[in-house]
Amino acid sequence: xxxxxxxxxxxxxxLRWYRERQVVSxxxxxxxxxxxxxxxxxxxxxxxxxxxxLRVLAGCLTEQGAEQLRAKTSDRLETVILDVTQTESITxxxxxxxxxxxxxxLWGLVNNAGVSVPLAPNEWLTKQDFMKLLNVNLLGxxxxxxxxxxxxxxxxxxxxxxxSVLGRLTITGGGYSISKYxxxxxxxxxxxxxxxFGVKVAVIEPGxxxxxxxxxDVYSRNILAVWDKASPEVQEIYxxxxxxxxxxxxxxxxxxxxxxxxxCSSNLSSVTNCMEHALTACYPRTRYSAxxxxxxxxxxxxxxxxALLDTIMYLCxxxxxxxx
Numbered sequence: 001x002x003x004x005x006x007x008x009x010x011x012x013x014x015l016r017w018y019r020e021r022q023v024v025s026x027x028x029x030x031x032x033x034x035x036x037x038x039x040x041x042x043x044x045x046x047x048x049x050x051x052x053x054l055r056v057l058a059g060c061l062t063e064q065g066a067e068q069l070r071a072k073t074s075d076r077l078e079t080v081i082l083d084v085t086q087t088e089s090i091t092x093x094x095x096x097x098x099x100x101x102x103x104x105x106l107w108g109l110v111n112n113a114g115v116s117v118p119l120a121p122n123e124w125l126t127k128q129d130f131m132k133l134l135n136v137n138l139l140g141x142x143x144x145x146x147x148x149x150x151x152x153x154x155x156x157x158x159x160x161x162x163x164s165v166l167g168r169l170t171i172t173g174g175g176y177s178i179s180k181y182x183x184x185x186x187x188x189x190x191x192x193x194x195x196x197f198g199v200k201v202a203v204i205e206p207g208x209x210x211x212x213x214x215x216x217d218v219y220s221r222n223i224l225a226v227w228d229k230a231s232p233e234v235q236e237i238y239x240x241x242x243x244x245x246x247x248x249x250x251x252x253x254x255x256x257x258x259x260x261x262x263x264c265s266s267n268l269s270s271v272t273n274c275m276e277h278a279l280t281a282c283y284p285r286t287r288y289s290a291x292x293x294x295x296x297x298x299x300x301x302x303x304x305x306x307a308l309l310d311t312i313m314y315l316c317x318x319x320x321x322x323x324x
Contacts, residue, residue: 022282028053030155031101032279035084035144036113038065040211041162045110045272050077052276057097059084059113084113084140094147105155108279109148111141112162114179117222121238121246122173124230133175138182145190156198160278161187163203165289165298171313191286202278206271207291207298239321246318 024030032049036042037058043065046058050073059082060066066079080096083089097106114137118129141161152159167180184203191201227235227243274288289295301309 019283020277020281020285024280024282027280028055029104030107030157031055031057031097031104032108032110033057033059033097033106033148034110034112035059035082035140036061037069037079038062040112041206041209041268041271041275042110042112043069044268045112045275046077047073048269048272048276049279050074052280054108054279055100057100059093061113082113084144085135087143090140090143090147094144097148098151101151101155103154105153105157106148106151107155107157108160109145109152109158110160110162110275110279111144111183112275113140114162116176117174117218118226119172119174119176119219119222120226123234124226124238125174126229129226130175130178134179134182137176137179138186141183142186145186153194153197153199157200158279158284159187159190159194159199159201160275161201161203162275163187163205165205165207165291165294165302167205168302169298169309200278200284201286202284203287204271204274204278205287205289205294205299207289207294209268209271209291211268237320237322242318242320 032054034042034046034049034056037046038060042058046056046069049056053076056073056077058066058069058077058079060069060079061081061083063081066081070077070079078100080093081089082093115133118125118132145159145161149159161183163183164176164180166177167184170177170181187201187203194201223243223246230238271290274290278284278288289299301312304312
């Protein structure tokens, strides 16, 4: 019996491996639009797809980022200045994309642009702190998608949304996990709706990677900035010791999350290879978990019973000065 089971499992993985190696034809004729290409995943994906021969339209927030990307790519790649929080900018970028792709439509849309801070206990934050993240990570994704969706549908193409393992598991306050949970929900609804038109939707769920938006400097400046804005009452309740511990807790403390910067991988291709597969494979996956920490730590934790997970988080968390 066990032998038959092992054979069935082996055949399943062999078939899956074979299916996932099937590549879409005529890639050099296909256009892909990527947001957030100044640095990080978006920048590397743009260069990677350009080498593959696809026609890349790269959305960059700054002209400097656009110039640096053009210097490292072929003449096929074209950049466009895009701020995903501004409707006028999205409209202008969408118009350019429509002009370039013409009647063939847009084969791929990769919603990659995102920010990671402010990240802190919720009581330290304001509504504006939450909106800063949601405007980029969620509302920006929604508006860009709705603007370009007719072109993707026309091409019967691909929609790739970058979420996070923190869209499965919340480890601290702030709008980041909220935005990524929202990306998961938005992608689920799109996948079911657009399957009727031959469009495939994939979600990328990276673990910890060393990009500009999650450096030690970014997090440390964020923690100090939100602490300085917190009310005197909140500062008294949490205490200076909590601030110091929380800073080490996220950055250098030898507790669970304190290891994150050391565990973060600098190999961004683990993520961009998933994106490329979602765009070029005949049978892309629904979700891609990128990084060993995503597969071995965060996703297993997300399936734990709530009471057990809460206990683990409580034991690992710093304690306020005036906690009960």
